[in-house]
Amino acid sequence: MDSPITIHLGARARAHIAREGLSAADIAILPAAAGGPKGLILNGIDQWLFGAWLPGAPRERRLIGASIGAWRMAVSAMADPVAGHQRLAWHYAHQTYPDKPSAAYVSNTVRGLLDEVLGGHAHEVLAHPGHRVTAITARGTGPLAKAGGVRWRELAGFLAAAAGNAVSRARLAGALERVLFHDARDDSGWLRERFDALPARFVALGADNLRDALLASGSIPLVLQAVHDIAGAPPGAYWDGGLVDYHLHLPYWRDPGLVLYPHFTDRIVPGWLDKSLPWRRAGAGTHDPMLENLVLVAPSASFIARLPNAKLPDRNDFPHYGQDHAARIRDWMFAIGESERMAEALARWVERPDLNVVAPSLP
Template sequence: MDSPISIRLGARARQRIEREGLQAADIAIIPAAAGGPKGLILNGIDQWMFGEWLKQAPRQRRLIGASIGAWRMAAGAFHDPVAAHKRLAHHYAHQTYPDKVDAAYVSRVIRGLLDSVLDGRGEEMLANPDYLLSVITVRGIGPLANTGGSRWREMAGFLRAAAGNAVSRSRLAGAMERVVFHDSRDDAAWLRTSFDAFASHYVDLSEENLHSALLASGSIPLVLQAVSDIHGAPPGDYWDGGLIDYHLHLPYQRDEGLVLYPHFTDHIVPGWLDKSMPWRRARDSALENVILVSPSPSFVARLPNRKLPDRTDFKHYGQDHAARIRDWTYAIVESERMADALAQWAEKPDLHATQSF
């Protein structure tokens, strides 16, 4: 039977695993991509990874994510990560919206979703001795500075930003900056030396800004309202971190450890606006210590509609919320097969069953 997972290895990761095998203690960084409902397909792996495997070898690890990826990594840093990941999957899958909805309404729903996931215990994540959380957001500048809540200004600004990005990714840096909200115990040194065209700011996470940072990280332009003036951060409007860091193409090679990257696809796209540009997929030295785990094509083919859950499902199912929730819940349950396959591979890695970047 075909495996439910596909695994890609960077050159350094392959050499190390071939020489030493794979131990939980090897894992130094866990990234998590933006991608909305697609992240639900990683729920089984998240529960196994945080609830079982990594607990075998406690150590400080960096968890870094954008949008739903940031929410997943936040859930992983709870004292009971399995319960937190179950809460996240349940409340995310059970979102419902009326037929006509504005950005303010969606923001209220997502704010409530985060309240349910955090469960009033955000301080647990910030004090976890083993996990250092980083939440990636985007701050508007240039045409996206001071939109004042105007949908038309926001739309015009993002149209200009998209046009610039179509020419080159560096043009996008004229419209937005990366703002990383990170654990105050982590200096984020591996990110601070410039690695792309975007200006970056680093802000300590605290109980005062945790909720706002997580909300901003998932605030899709024109779908949700911008989050403004976050405590401790530069003033301005903040949006979804996936705009710059969709699949988190970050300088992982700067860390001596390995990077375990559960992902919903087998490649890394730098920014959300690069999705339709296959020539921009990451294939560089940043991935040399990365283990990328994703659902296999045969696994996806057995899911409802032969695809992962995604945002188009809200339109596809319309007001038939029960059908969408049923199919998303089926995908979440099926994700346990991915976790079982990864657990078996981690115990006895078969390099012949992997691909390279």
């Protein structure tokens, strides 16, 4: 039977596994992409990783994510990560909205979702003995710094940002900067030296800003309201971290350990605005030193073909199913249940890594 997962290795990761195999103690960083409902397909892997495999080799690990990826990493640092991931998947899948909800309505709904997921556990995220969580957000600069929550100004600002980004990703720096809300015990040294054209700021996570940082990290422009006045952070409007780091094309090579990246696709797209620009794909057919120590795990085409509608859950399902919430929730929960097959396949592979079934290189 076809495997439900595909595995892709950077050159350094492949050499290490060929020489020594793969153990939980090797894993230093776990990234988690933005992507909304697509992230639900990793629920089974998340439960196995953080509930079974990684606890067997406790060490300091950096958990970094944007949007739903930041939420996944936050619950991974809870005292009971399995329950946290189950809670996140259930509440995310059971979101319901009226036809054409306002941005304020969606923001209030998502804020309530986060309250259900974090309720009584936020302090655990900040105090985990080994896990160091970072949530990526995008802060408006230039025209977007002056949008002031006015919809037409936001729309004009993001259209200008998209036009500039189409010419060069460096031009995105005129509209957005990445702000990383990080565990106060982690200096995020591997990210502080500039690695692309986007400026970065670093803000320590605390009890006073964790929820707002997570909400901002998932606040899709024009769909949700920007988050303002986050404690400890520079003033301004904060939006979805996927705008600047959609699939987290980060300088992983700076860490001597391995990076385990459960992802919903075998492609790494730097920013959300790069989705329709195939030449922006990380590597794009050439050697990419940023990915040398990466172990990327993604659902296989045959696995996806067996899901409802032969695709991953995504935001387009909201208009597709319309007000038939029960049908969408049924299909999303089915996909979440199927994700356990991905976890089982990954568990078998890490026990006896077979390089013969690994893709020739990262795409």
